[in-house]
Amino acid sequence: MRKLSSYPILHHFLARLYEDLNIFEVEDMLAFIVDDRVSSYCKCKDKGCASFFMHSDRELDLSKDDGVYIYDSDKGMIVLEFFENGDIDVQALEYEDYPFKEELISVYNQEEPLDYALENDANEELLQKIQDDAKKIVSKYFNVEQNEVPIITVE
């Protein structure tokens, strides 16, 4: 399983999504960036689907809510579901241009993916550029009209 830090766009996308949904405290956010892994992605032929699965070894505190979050906007709908065993199901639906989709598929299928955040030998300037570009791409996506208050948690 590839670390999330191998996917700069997806990594920034999730950081922004988690922030907007108010899911984690900042210190937990840093942990997820280092530790979480993409375990697989949905291979259905639906062009509007960019769903994938992750796994986290962190202890997730699901006592406050049931671990289901919905982000609904004019750029599709994302349903996040956190499970007690650390699995995370991310359903990204009804939008053809999720900015992380191409990266998700190509990095996932690379034999030896770069770990952009953790690669010690990486040229710092190059690393910074990759991070900056990823942030730019992601913030374009989040310049959206939200259809409703995005947090829905139901027991």
Ligand SMILES: [Zn+2]
């Ligand atoms: Zn799918």
